[in-house]
Amino acid sequence: MNQSTTPVTLALFCKVVDNYGDIGICWRLARQLVREHAIAVTLWVDDLKSFARICPQVDTQATVQHVDGVAVYHWRDQEGTYRAEDVADIVIEFFAVDIPPGYVTAMAQRAARPVWLNLEGLTAEEWVEGCHTLPSMHPRLPLTKHFFFPGFTGKTGGLLREVDLLERRDRFQQDAGGIAAFLGGLGLAPAEQRACKVSLFCYPHAPVAGLFDAWRRGGAPLACLVPEGVAKDEVRAFLGAEPVAGASRTQGMLTVRVLPFVPQADYDPLLWACDVNIVRGEDSFVRAQWANRPFAWHIYPQDDNLHHKKLRAFISRYCPDIEPLERFALAFNGVTEPAGDDWLPLWQAFSGAFESLACRSANWQKAVLANGDLASNLLTFAASVR
Amino acid sequence: MKPAKEIRVGNIIMVDAKPFIVLRSDVNGSSRTGFTYKWKMKNLLTNAPLENVFRGDDKFDVVVLDKKPVTYSYYADPLYVFMDEEYNQFEIEEENLGDALNYLKDGMECEAVFYDGKAISVELPTTIVRQIVYSEPAVKGNTSGNVLKEAKIENAIESKQHTVQVPLFVSQDDSIEIDTRTNEYKRVIRN
Numbered sequence: 417m418n419q420s421t422t423p424v425t426l427a428l429f430c431k432v433v434d435n436y437g438d439i440g441i442c443w444r445l446a447r448q449l450v451r452e453h454a455i456a457v458t459l460w461v462d463d464l465k466s467f468a469r470i471c472p473q474v475d476t477q478a479t480v481q482h483v484d485g486v487a488v489y490h491w492r493d494q495e496g497t498y499r500a501e502d503v504a505d506i507v508i509e510f511f512a513v514d515i516p517p518g519y520v521t522a523m524a525q526r527a528a529r530p531v532w533l534n535l536e537g538l539t540a541e542e543w544v545e546g547c548h549t550l551p552s553m554h555p556r557l558p559l560t561k562h563f564f565f566p567g568f569t570g571k572t573g574g575l576l577r578e579v580d581l582l583e584r585r586d587r588f589q590q591d592a593g594g595i596a597a598f599l600g601g602l603g604l605a606p607a608e609q610r611a612c613k614v615s616l617f618c619y620p621h622a623p624v625a626g627l628f629d630a631w632r633r634g635g636a637p638l639a640c641l642v643p644e645g646v647a648k649d650e651v652r653a654f655l656g657a658e659p660v661a662g663a664s665r666t667q668g669m670l671t672v673r674v675l676p677f678v679p680q681a682d683y684d685p686l687l688w689a690c691d692v693n694i695v696r697g698e699d700s701f702v703r704a705q706w707a708n709r710p711f712a713w714h715i716y717p718q719d720d721n722l723h724h725k726k727l728r729a730f731i732s733r734y735c736p737d738i739e740p741l742e743r744f745a746l747a748f749n750g751v752t753e754p755a756g757d758d759w760l761p762l763w764q765a766f767s768g769a770f771e772s773l774a775c776r777s778a779n780w781q782k783a784v785l786a787n788g789d790l791a792s793n794l795l796t797f798a799a800s801v802r
Numbered sequence: 803m804k805p806a807k808e809i810r811v812g813n814i815i816m817v818d819a820k821p822f823i824v825l826r827s828d829v830n831g832s833s834r835t836g837f838t839y840k841w842k843m844k845n846l847l848t849n850a851p852l853e854n855v856f857r858g859d860d861k862f863d864v865v866v867l868d869k870k871p872v873t874y875s876y877y878a879d880p881l882y883v884f885m886d887e888e889y890n891q892f893e894i895e896e897e898n899l900g901d902a903l904n905y906l907k908d909g910m911e912c913e914a915v916f917y918d919g920k921a922i923s924v925e926l927p928t929t930i931v932r933q934i935v936y937s938e939p940a941v942k943g944n945t946s947g948n949v950l951k952e953a954k955i956e957n958a959i960e961s962k963q964h965t966v967q968v969p970l971f972v973s974q975d976d977s978i979e980i981d982t983r984t985n986e987y988k989r990v991i992r993n
Contacts, residue, residue, distance in 0.1 A: 512836075512857050534857075536838075543830040547840050550855045553817045555862045563838070563855045722831040 432463035437697035611637035630759035825900030892921035904964035
């Protein structure tokens with residue numbers, strides 16, 4: 417795709433429904449397409465404030481700006497007329513957002529029709545394989561969209577992964593001095609650095625108070641690193657103070673430390689430096705898999721508990737034989753309840769399985785790597801339907 | 803205009819100004835954007851089969867075709883024969899029956915759909931009652947609402963015997979109500 421002198425153009429439409437997952441994934445994909453594939457990317461995003469939290473260079477007032485080689489347009493509304501020349505070669509609607517009708521009309525007017533993709537959410541459910549890359553004809557216009565599903569098998573689009581990610585990770589994880597400097601930079605005292613370090617990134621309904629109680633009573637020192645704004649109420653209760661970046665307190669075996677909300681680019685080293693990661697949503701969930709550390713997933717809640725199905729589907733692919741992780745993950749996501757409302761036995765069983773999980777993680781990565789990466793797979797597919 | 807989530811097997815929709823019959827619809831949970839509808843369709847002008855996916859809120863023009871109440875009569879290889887109240891017979895190709903084949907039963911009431919004067923498919927009622935002809939016994943003590951087992955339902959065609967996921971408490975010989983739009987169990991009917 418990047419052989420011609422004129423770069424392929426790609427427009428990515430992102431609507432932030434809540435949190436940072438939507439823009440997190442789109443931003444990661446956009447940057448990778450520019451850096452590794454020389455694609456001219458335009459990112460249309462409706463919420464620049466959320467974007468600025470994960471990418472501080474973003475000007476929240478600008479209608480158009482260039483960040484890291486990506487043209488960022490503030491997507492204000494569905495109005496506007498567009499010309500065929502305004503339409504990119506590849507148009508991606510992320511998570512089935514409605515592209516402005518004027519833009520869709522212009523897509524149909526373009527002499528060479530654009531490749532139109534709906535990039536869907538990540539799930540390990542089997543049905544995705546049957547829908548990946550299937551067409552979706554427009555009911556009235558001579559346009560065909562294709563559904564593109566990220567996933568964990570060769571019959572899906574794969575996972576987002578930058579070409580140098582694993583090399584950077586390995587370098588970091590083999591550099592004890594570098595890790596100490598990184599953790600020191602986050603304010604961790606030497607005792608916290610020696611403790612079992614858990615990064616905690618979860619939705620507000622997570623059972624954090626119960627987990628804190630278990631960690632406090634646990635048999636070994638544990639440092640919980642939580643970004644500012646996450647699990648606010650529970651962290652405030654533990655600290656007995658406002659959970660601002662830099663705040664920390666030790667009770668029993670547990671130290672809770674509030675970290676600044678780091679830009680997306682700085683999140684990986686945190687995952688790499690911790691012994692266990694609790695992650696949420698889709699983007700950090702994938703990063704935790706690449707971190708090669710034991711992790712538990714706090715999944716985005718959906719109506720009718722559809723997310724329980726998605727969680728079980730992932731567990732049955734990832735570790736059907738490592739029951740402590742399954743039990744911990746199900747309880748952490750509210751599918752089950754810990755016996756006697758005590759999280760300590762669940763945590764102890766989970767931490768006792770870290771060795772098996774380390775093995776599993778290595779094998780899992782090998783298998784997932786064989787599917788290529790999402791950005792490359794997406795461009796290969798786009799080229800096949802152009 | 804009807805959203806994809808309201809379109810049923812047997813409906814004729816217009817896509818890019820061409821009439822398509824929906825032969826099979828698989829509904830799958832997806833992201834927060836709702837469900838994904840995977841349809842097997844057939845172009846009524848060319849007979850070309852096609853598989854497409856749609857979002858639940860994608861809107862289509864549904865072609866209103868003549869319909870007539872009929873009952874399933876018999877199978878005359880390779881056609882399925884239906885009969886109306888005046889004993890007129892209508893033959894429909896197997897591939898046009900789509901998921902209706904899963905529920906075919908002698909004397910079954912449904913509506914034949916006509917395009918250009920020819921019967922091209924049947925539409926089933928939204929819900930249908932069928933008896934379970936085989937299912938494993940329930941495992942005692944396993945009462946979780948999420949646990950399902952397979953149950954074969956009665957069907958006029960041996961080779962088309964269809965399986966529905968039912969809760970554990972449902973037994974062989976029970977009659978169950980099935981939603982024909984989703985092919986899902988709705989409830990057990992016991993006197």
